[in-house]
Amino acid sequence: MVVENMGLDHVAIKVRDIEESVAFYRNVLNMEVSDRIGDRVAFLRTPNVAAESQHHEMNITQMSDAELEALEERGERDLDLHDFAEDLPEDGPPMLPTTGPIYHIAFEVPDFEALEAAKDGLQEQDHPVYRGTGRHGPGNNFYLYFPDPDGYPIELTANMEDAPEEGGRPARRWPTEPETWNVWHDSEELKEE
Ligand SMILES: [Fe+2]
Known part of the structure; x- marks a missing residue:
């Protein structure tokens, strides 16, 4: 054993539109925002995780303009x-x-x-x-x-x-x-x- 692994803790994803993603995870999956970093990162939790005093289980990070442009060039932005x-x-x-x-x-x-x-x-x-x-x-x-x-x-x-x-x-x-x-x-x- 190299790591005393206690289990998967959270997942971080990059998204095209952070506000659209936060609304989706809130409205569809009943998650809430624990914290934000400026307008680029939102940390989300479910009610169960909140009850266990864990801060977040998801990190939603806004893609940079360069990343969005790269998607645009590939026809994958929308x-x-x-x-x-x-x-x-x-x-x-x-x-x-x-x-x-x-x-x-x-x-x-x-x-x-x-x-x-x-x-x-x-x-x-x-x-x-x-x-x-x-x-x-x-x-x-x-x-x-x-x-x-x-x-x-x-x-x-x-x-x-x-x-x-x-x-x-x-x-x-x-x-x-x-x-x-x-x-x-x-x-x-x-x-x-
Ligand atoms: Fe699965």
Whole structure:
């Protein structure tokens, strides 16, 4: 062991428009601003994290003008998140569209019903939903995926199985097939629990 790691603490992302992102994480994901640095950085927390006296779990940093110009030159500054939803492949591993190397950021919700409620709420706002609800093989968790304003996929997850240290099953290598990503793939099986 090199590091006495106590767990993932926070994630920092660069965004096209910090105010739009703060509004999204506030209004959709029920987060609040803990602090700001000028008009370039906002630190965000969920209610659970606030209750544990932790300052933040996300850092949202405004892209610089040079970074925005680089996006502009590549035709990637203005996004239509609905376009991405239409690009989802029909077969093969159900990968998510994303606008950068961050593949997704996951937040825990209480149960499957919370995922379904989130899906309804997003659809009422005409916000695209990428995948779900579904259930992953590894972790056995329920999921829902949708993009944040920069196209970084957000995952909502519930009922993750226990780790081996807590009585869960030992690590295994899963096959690269759609059922690994979603155990309900092509199945009529309905969710229980
Ligand atoms: Fe995930």
